[in-house]
Amino acid sequence: MSYFLRVFCRSAQPVTRREIAEFITAGSFFGCEPRFDPPPDSAEAADENWAALAVHYDSQKRPVRIERNLNNALLQEEVQEILFVLAKSKETQARQDVERVIRTAAQVFSLEVNRETASEDCWEMLDSVQSFLAEKCDGIVYAPDDGFFDRKLRPLYKL
Amino acid sequence: MGRGRPHGGGHAPRAPGPAAGRTSVAGFDEILAPNSGISPGPPTGQVWAVPTPGGPKPRIGEPGAAEWRYQRYLHEQSANGKSPAEVLSRDEWVERYFNPTASGGRPGRSGGPEQVAAKRVLQDEGIRIVENVQLGGRYPDGIRPRPNAHGGTDYFEVGRMLDNGLPEARERVKLVDELRALHPKDTVTFVDRSNPVRRITYRVEDLARLLATLRRRQ
Numbered sequence: 001m002s003y004f005l006r007v008f009c010r011s012a013q014p015v016t017r018r019e020i021a022e023f024i025t026a027g028s029f030f031g032c033e034p035r036f037d038p039p040p041d042s043a044e045a046a047d048e049n050w051a052a053l054a055v056h057y058d059s060q061k062r063p064v065r066i067e068r069n070l071n072n073a074l075l076q077e078e079v080q081e082i083l084f085v086l087a088k089s090k091e092t093q094a095r096q097d098v099e100r101v102i103r104t105a106a107q108v109f110s111l112e113v114n115r116e117t118a119s120e121d122c123w124e125m126l127d128s129v130q131s132f133l134a135e136k137c138d139g140i141v142y143a144p145d146d147g148f149f150d151r152k153l154r155p156l157y158k159l
Numbered sequence: 160m161g162r163g164r165p166h167g168g169g170h171a172p173r174a175p176g177p178a179a180g181r182t183s184v185a186g187f188d189e190i191l192a193p194n195s196g197i198s199p200g201p202p203t204g205q206v207w208a209v210p211t212p213g214g215p216k217p218r219i220g221e222p223g224a225a226e227w228r229y230q231r232y233l234h235e236q237s238a239n240g241k242s243p244a245e246v247l248s249r250d251e252w253v254e255r256y257f258n259p260t261a262s263g264g265r266p267g268r269s270g271g272p273e274q275v276a277a278k279r280v281l282q283d284e285g286i287r288i289v290e291n292v293q294l295g296g297r298y299p300d301g302i303r304p305r306p307n308a309h310g311g312t313d314y315f316e317v318g319r320m321l322d323n324g325l326p327e328a329r330e331r332v333k334l335v336d337e338l339r340a341l342h343p344k345d346t347v348t349f350v351d352r353s354n355p356v357r358r359i360t361y362r363v364e365d366l367a368r369l370l371a372t373l374r375r376r377q
Contacts, residue, residue, distance in 0.1 A: 001274040001318070001352070005266060005267050027232075028232040060290070062291050073373055074328055077373065081321065081327055112333075116275060123260070123267075123268060124219070127260040128260070130259070131263070141266050143266035146268075153259050153263025
């Protein structure tokens, strides 16, 4: 079943699919080299405007799908959905801090994974990619049903 | 891609143990932190080569977990022709690729019981839960094994449904991609993970309606 981790970023700085693919490859997470769609050496992988990158890390498993949304309707829709979730939770300073970042997000990265079947290697890769994106684009991580995390994945606010 | 290991996601796990034909470790010692626990072996020739880490991969938190992973990184880099000057130091690599998991809060790992329960409900109805069946470049969660009454295929998605009865926005984007690939007699049913009796079934003709729900804020 799909689970969508998000990195909400205050910076709209572009991150290409090639950068992400090269970052993942250098992580040596898997027993064999992951396959990317589009391939990192393709021209489209270097395009700063992109929508999705598939990471095929195991031929028997659903790939991880990374999406990027920049100042579009989906980003705004997700911001409203998350603010709605937050409004139901305990009001603290940490919650206000998280809300401030979410409201001012200029771009969001989504990492779609099958939570029930993802391997531990895959989770390690996801951790590193989220930290990389949050570091690069001044973001925070949102894990639905779990909470919000800073760029080093330290908990900011638990749901 | 590199020469160090096979492509394609999990087809051919690499055997642990010393790499055959290793001829040199020139520069290797300089990139290792003191007392790292990684043993490169004696230099024997002109080409930089690093053996694969020995034994099974330790889990995060077990002794040698960082060292094992860093050595695998070095092995892959050397196998891909990188020189010692081109690889990350141990500290840099660990900070980037190990610490997010080892020191972080592991976002998303916990939870998921609702989706598991919803999956069981579908299985009880005879729906086959699928892992890597493609539909419009996406991967639905379930398929009815038999054709529906019109001869088409019924696909299923499990996810979060909003109070207004719509799937959450990210799920709707996924559904749009799937609807674009549907045949006229096919359906995609979205099942609320919190309450599996709450469902909404889409057909090809619902595509415009679904798209409209994503455009309203533009």
